[in-house]
Amino acid sequence: MYSFEHYIHFVDGKVTEENLPKEVVVTDTTITFKYGEPIQLHVVVDVKNEMSLHYVFEDNVHAEVIETRHVEENGVLNRTFTNGAYSHVNFFNENEGTGKNTYLDEGHSFHDSMLQLGYSASIEAFYTFELDGEGADVRLRMAALSKNKEKKHYKVHIKHNAPHTTGIMDNYGVAKDEAHLVIDGIGTITNGQNGSASHQTNKIIVFDPKCYASANPFLYIDEYDVQASHAAGVGKMDEEHLYYLQSRGLTKRQAMQLITYGYLMPVVEVVDNQMIKERFELALSKVGA
Numbered sequence: 001m002y003s004f005e006h007y008i009h010f011v012d013g014k015v016t017e018e019n020l021p022k023e024v025v026v027t028d029t030t031i032t033f034k035y036g037e038p039i040q041l042h043v044v045v046d047v048k049n050e051m052s053l054h055y056v057f058e059d060n061v062h063a064e065v066i067e068t069r070h071v072e073e074n075g076v077l078n079r080t081f082t083n084g085a086y087s088h089v090n091f092f093n094e095n096e097g098t099g100k101n102t103y104l105d106e107g108h109s110f111h112d113s114m115l116q117l118g119y120s121a122s123i124e125a126f127y128t129f130e131l132d133g134e135g136a137d138v139r140l141r142m143a144a145l146s147k148n149k150e151k152k153h154y155k156v157h158i159k160h161n162a163p164h165t166t167g168i169m170d171n172y173g174v175a176k177d178e179a180h181l182v183i184d185g186i187g188t189i190t191n192g193q194n195g196s197a198s199h200q201t202n203k204i205i206v207f208d209p210k211c212y213a214s215a216n217p218f219l220y221i222d223e224y225d226v227q228a229s230h231a232a233g234v235g236k237m238d239e240e241h242l243y244y245l246q247s248r249g250l251t252k253r254q255a256m257q258l259i260t261y262g263y264l265m266p267v268v269e270v271v272d273n274q275m276i277k278e279r280f281e282l283a284l285s286k287v288g289a
Helices: 239-247 252-264 274-285
Strands: 007-011 014-019 024-027 030-033 039-047 050-057 062-071 076-083 088-095 102-109 114-119 124-131 137-146 151-160 166-175 180-189 196-206 212-221 226-236
Touching: 030 039, 039 050, 039 076, 062 076, 062 274, 076 114, 088 274, 102 137, 114 124, 114 274, 124 137, 124 166, 137 151, 137 180, 137 252, 137 274, 151 166, 151 196, 166 180, 166 212, 166 252, 180 196, 180 226, 196 212, 212 226, 239 252, 252 274
Parallel strands: 007 039, 030 050, 039 062, 050 076, 062 088, 076 102, 088 114, 102 124, 114 137, 124 151, 137 166, 151 180, 166 196, 180 212, 196 226
Antiparallel strands: 007 014, 024 030
């Protein structure tokens, strides 16, 4: 059940199982990572109604975290991230819940910290990460699938509140059947944050004519000495690719699963952490299965 030697399991905000290293301290639903040996932790979260979870990475912490969440119908998971100076964190989020549920993330990163997050699909998700210290770096990678009659909306916002900060997001999605999928990517560089970089990619492929998809990039730049870019696109599945795969003996479902996997794979290729790469590949291998 647990991918790392060290783990903690929450059920509706209560700890039911744990095996923690000495560098991790848990108070109620706040998990504090203290400086010491590099930390690997698997966090499992079960939510029936609503729960808040707080991650605090103190100065100079190096950590890898996997969070597996099971959020039930209409459940809400609120999370906060605090990344101390010179902390270096790689974090993968995997959703195993069903039905309509919501994820709300808010993060603050300080001097020369680095936070890389990988997200597999959920239902409604709103992520806001603020770069509050010079040299802070946040890189967010997301792969989303919307199927049947699901209506998924993601709003991802990286805000630069200090100079020489870096915010990068790569959001890839697939819509099929009669589903809706909307991705809003927002990069904000406030006045005075010179030398900062805000880059985003938002791409969605549509499988069926009854789908609705929208990839919306927004850049709000209030400073001249910066780098900022966006790429966004919504496109149809190539019928020739589907026909070719079926001609090689795959069923239509198998062929569509393979195309979905291939379309979402670029989000893995930009990741530079092996743990996140492996978890993404595992999650994507189950898409459409």
